[in-house]
Amino acid sequence: MSRILTASQLALHLGVKEIFSDxxxxxxxxxxVGIVGPNGSGKTSLLRVLVGDLxxxxxxxxxxxxxxxxxxxxTALAGSERPLKEEVLAAFHNLEATEHELEASVWDLQxxxxxxxxxxxxxxxxxxxxxxxLGGYDYHSRMAExxxxxxxSAATLDAPSNQTSGGERTxxxxxxxxxxxxxxxxxxxxxxYLDFQGLAWLEGFLKRSRHAFIVVSHDRYFLDxxxxxxxxxxxxxxxxxxxxxxxxxxxxxxxxxxxQKEYExxxxxxxxxxxxxxxxxxxxxxxxxxxxxxxxxRLDRLEAPKAERSVSMPKIAASQTGQTVLRSSEMEIGFVExxxxxxxxxxxxMEVERGxxxxxxxxxxxxxxxxxxxxxxxxxPLAGSAxxxxxxxxxxxxxxxxxxxxxxxVIDALLRVKNLFQEEARSYLARFLFRGDDxxxxxxxxxxxxxxxxxxxxLIVAEPNVIILDEPTTHLDIPSREALEEVLxxxxxxxxxxxxxxxxxxxxxxxxxxxxxxxxxTFAGPxxxxxxxxxxxxxxxxxxxRSRQVAQQTKEQPAASPKPNQEPVIRELEATLKEVxxxxxxxxxxxxxxxxxxLGEEYNDVRERLxxxxxxxxxxxxxxE
Numbered sequence: 299m300s301r302i303l304t305a306s307q308l309a310l311h312l313g314v315k316e317i318f319s320d321x322x323x324x325x326x327x328x329x330x331v332g333i334v335g336p337n338g339s340g341k342t343s344l345l346r347v348l349v350g351d352l353x354x355x356x357x358x359x360x361x362x363x364x365x366x367x368x369x370x371x372x373t374a375l376a377g378s379e380r381p382l383k384e385e386v387l388a389a390f391h392n393l394e395a396t397e398h399e400l401e402a403s404v405w406d407l408q409x410x411x412x413x414x415x416x417x418x419x420x421x422x423x424x425x426x427x428x429x430x431x432l433g434g435y436d437y438h439s440r441m442a443e444x445x446x447x448x449x450x451s452a453a454t455l456d457a458p459s460n461q462t463s464g465g466e467r468t469x470x471x472x473x474x475x476x477x478x479x480x481x482x483x484x485x486x487x488x489x490x491y492l493d494f495q496g497l498a499w500l501e502g503f504l505k506r507s508r509h510a511f512i513v514v515s516h517d518r519y520f521l522d523x524x525x526x527x528x529x530x531x532x533x534x535x536x537x538x539x540x541x542x543x544x545x546x547x548x549x550x551x552x553x554x555x556x557x558q559k560e561y562e563x564x565x566x567x568x569x570x571x572x573x574x575x576x577x578x579x580x581x582x583x584x585x586x587x588x589x590x591x592x593x594x595x596r597l598d599r600l601e602a603p604k605a606e607r608s609v610s611m612p613k614i615a616a617s618q619t620g621q622t623v624l625r626s627s628e629m630e631i632g633f634v635e636x637x638x639x640x641x642x643x644x645x646x647x648m649e650v651e652r653g654x655x656x657x658x659x660x661x662x663x664x665x666x667x668x669x670x671x672x673x674x675x676x677x678x679p680l681a682g683s684a685x686x687x688x689x690x691x692x693x694x695x696x697x698x699x700x701x702x703x704x705x706x707x708v709i710d711a712l713l714r715v716k717n718l719f720q721e722e723a724r725s726y727l728a729r730f731l732f733r734g735d736d737x738x739x740x741x742x743x744x745x746x747x748x749x750x751x752x753x754x755x756x757l758i759v760a761e762p763n764v765i766i767l768d769e770p771t772t773h774l775d776i777p778s779r780e781a782l783e784e785v786l787x788x789x790x791x792x793x794x795x796x797x798x799x800x801x802x803x804x805x806x807x808x809x810x811x812x813x814x815x816x817x818x819x820t821f822a823g824p825x826x827x828x829x830x831x832x833x834x835x836x837x838x839x840x841x842x843x844r845s846r847q848v849a850q851q852t853k854e855q856p857a858a859s860p861k862p863n864q865e866p867v868i869r870e871l872e873a874t875l876k877e878v879x880x881x882x883x884x885x886x887x888x889x890x891x892x893x894x895x896x897l898g899e900e901y902n903d904v905r906e907r908l909x910x911x912x913x914x915x916x917x918x919x920x921x922x923e
Contacts, residue, residue: 693762
């Protein structure tokens with residue numbers, strides 16, 4: 299492997315605040331690096347420095363000549379009037395320019411005089427060689443496949459990018475970066491807007507990649523799958539660890555233990571020397587005492603290991619509900635648009651009993667948030683009904699955190715939920731890392747992580763006996779996720795949640811609701827069993843029947859939902875496209891202009907049919923998560 303990027307003694311200050319200092323690192327051409335660290339530790343700033351978007355305060359970054367970098371920031375760029383598809387196809391801007399030149403050269407050949415023909419043929423051959431070398435015959439199908447894998451529908455790709463969501467634009471930027479095949483791929487929180495299928499596909503893509511990549515992520519499963527080295531940035535410094543995330547945790551614990559012991563041994567040594575110097579600074583052993591004092595002055599003193607600044611959430615005291623917490627009756631979930639009902643999901647009659655712990659899984663757009671909002675009464679069902687049971691007190695964490703007050707500060711927002719003494723409120727907020735004057739921060743100026751911690755503080759202080767969470771981990775760093783997991787593991791109430799964090803689901807869910815094919819299906823077991831069941835057609839989840847959703851119920855058998863399979867069609871069209879490519883290449887060698895023109899039209903026709911097949915595959919696949 300060869301080195302493609304080095305950084306030496308980097309430091310970055312924003313105003314008077316030091317973000318990091320004395321950061322040095324090296325990156326090889328096949329490196330697969332995951333970056334972790336608390337929110338606000340400087341992970342995004344480090345990425346921006348490495349790719350050249352931000353100048354360091356001191357230090358330097360050296361990149362090999364002509365290093366192609368694909369950088370996908372955490373926050374989507376502003377949209378434009380152009381279709382989102384064009385933003386993705388910008389990955390092939392050189393290839394598209396060659397394609398247009400090639401099309402023009404065909405007509406130049408046909409209209410060339412005898413004197414012009416030889417030069418026109420040379421130009422056409424040169425353009426065709428370049429087009430083939432760039433992968434020109436299949437780039438549209440490659441774009442369609444990557445977009446589909448990342449959950450971008452044909453309708454979304456055709457929409458103006460300024461009319462798409464931030465998550466869709468971020469996925470389009472990711473698709474563009476992957477398709478451009480850079481020497482170094484730099485991804486900042488790429489998993490935030492991906493569903494399970496997209497996550498699995500991206501993991502496979504990165505594991506197969508022949509190029510280097512750096513990825514910032516709080517998804518522990520993801521880092522275990524793709525990273526072979528972890529860079530931890532915390533307290534202004536960077537420490538590198540070999541191995542994946544699990545290995546990093548082991549090595550970090552060993553390093554912390556070693557540093558603590560070394561520090562304690564040195565402190566013990568210093569204390570002994572200081573006692574000797576104080577005891578014998580005068581008298582017969584004064585010369586020895588002075589020698590020890592000089593030696594102590596020259597000692598390179600170790601800094602005390604810094605304690606991790608982490609969230610310490612209080613346990614939730616949940617009052618008892620009735621046996622049945624939630625009941626639904628033949629519901630249809632959806633929304634009304636232009637006076638037309640748009641159905642997303644059928645929810646059969648079912649009951650959720652006290653103490654159930656349910657994770658809701660489904661692809662983007664399957665209706666997970668709409669389902670929760672309908673249960674809670676924020677959106678009316680298209681048909682049927684749902685009701686909560688006796689003595690239910692719901693705590694709801696909204697995905698977009700819209701329920702936080704628009705005005706006021708942190709402590710005011712907490713006191714609106716529960717009347718506490720000022721000091722009691724400040725002590726409570728300190729457990730969520732709002733310490734000192736942080737409690738007076740205006741809500742409008744909070745970061746995503748701070749807003750998430752405040753929303754959780756407001757939820758927990760109310761002590762609900764039914765907790766409903768919609769993507770609670772999106773803006774939380776790993777220590778905060780683990781603190782939330784610890785609280786919810788000990789929680790004795792009922793828990794229903796939506797999450798894409800697979801470790802969070804595996805730790806907390808006793809059963810699953812799978813949204814697929816427009817139907818809510820149940821799986822009465824934990825996440826790992828569901829993953830294993832997907833490998834066996836006889837174990838897939840089935841639509842919920844008139845039954846109680848109890849945490850200890852037996853496994854249900856599947857009811858398969860037959861759907862047209864586009865995969866054979868795609869394979870056939872890809873084979874046809876390859877055959878046309880070969881015939882086109884032969885015609886080019888023979889300089890058969892009329893055949894080239896005819897095969898060019900046939901190629902475009904097959905390519906359009908292949909793109910349509912990919913669209914149909916996506917429409918089927920997005921309902922199968």
